[in-house]
Amino acid sequence: MDWISGDSALWVLFSTGFLSATLLPGGSEANLVLLLKQNQFSVATLVLVATLGNTLGGMTNYWIGRFIPARTLEQKHGQRAINWLQRYGYWTLLLSWLPIIGDPLCLAAGWLRLKQRWCWLLIAMGKALRYVILALVTRGLLF
Numbered sequence: 001m002d003w004i005s006g007d008s009a010l011w012v013l014f015s016t017g018f019l020s021a022t023l024l025p026g027g028s029e030a031n032l033v034l035l036l037k038q039n040q041f042s043v044a045t046l047v048l049v050a051t052l053g054n055t056l057g058g059m060t061n062y063w064i065g066r067f068i069p070a071r072t073l074e075q076k077h078g079q080r081a082i083n084w085l086q087r088y089g090y091w092t093l094l095l096s097w098l099p100i101i102g103d104p105l106c107l108a109a110g111w112l113r114l115k116q117r118w119c120w121l122l123i124a125m126g127k128a129l130r131y132v133i134l135a136l137v138t139r140g141l142l143f
Contacts, residue, residue: 009035013046014053021057021096021127022103028054029134036138043135051128058096058106058123065110081108090114093122097130 013035017028032050035041081104084092093109096102109119136142 009038009040010045010049013049017050017053018057018060021054021106022060032131032134033138036135043139047128047131047135050131051124054097054127054131055120055124058102058127059116059120061103061106062110062116062119062123065107066113068107068111081105082112085109085112085114090118090122093119094126094129096123097127 013028013031016031020028028050032046035046036043081101085105085108092105096105106119106123133142
């Protein structure tokens with residue numbers, strides 16, 4: 001299973017992390033598990049690269065949201081994300097890693113013009129926590 005090696009493995013991990021945080025499909029979790037099992041890189045390096053790619057993808061959704069006209073987000077998922085952000089504030093962005101609702105949360109945060117620095121921080125925290133837990137489970141250190 002050494003189909004990716006060296007620096008290209010980290011670029012693939014970064015790219016899948018980025019793509020899976022946008023509206024495009026990606027498989028960052030499977031890629032991370034594969035690389036963890038290869039023992040080619042430290043756990044910290046892999047978690048950091050995946051988190052960086054995934055956070056940048058989430059922030060891309062945030063920036064796209066800043067350009068969406070007001071009436072456009074009044075759809076089912078968009079409205080739900082807006083309601084959560086208006087009710088629970090920035091802390092909702094800790095859930096930005098979740099499938100289906102994570103992308104609309106980031107998009108809605110941009111649309112609502114939430115402060116970018118807090119969005120960066122909370123999106124990164126949520127996404128990093130997911131990758132840390134996945135790494136711990138993969139290494140047999142959790143569960």
